[in-house]
Amino acid sequence: MQRTVVDGELPALTVIHTADNAWIVLDGVSDPNPHGACVVDAMVHLVRDDPSLAVVAQL
Template identity: 50%
Template sequence: MTDREIFRELPFPYEGDRFPPQLGALVQRTVLTGELPAREVIHAPDGSWMVGDGVNDPNSPGAAVVTHIAHVVDRNTSVASLATMPPGHIAKRGGPGEPWQIMRLVGWDDE
């Protein structure tokens, strides 16, 4: 592995309850640039991660990019606490400094 490699999923739970450096995520550009804070973090049933601003449509063309989840943690340090969130869950918060509320994903295909 190199520092530049990005993996969609890695064996869970993570060593030391920390995100592995090569773990990737689909991240809204507004979160990555710091324009808006991370307000939604999804650990999908397939082991992949998504991070959104909770405001804009992440499915709009060009709205999201794949990057290391470490870049999200650099801008939104509280996201690091979600490394123990199991697959099939979502964490939401109202904004910076507010606690993350973790709940089971509803309506996602578990296969």
């Protein structure tokens, strides 16, 4: 998950649910490739902070 989304700086604009049941959550603006730009976090934490993601999390 992109740190900018986890930290609440930017909204989640791109959400990918992979075949191995992982979630990739990006802000759609910032480059996710630099060291430290992405972190591992539980989807439940993002849903807690942004309830609109609950619909996506149920996919």
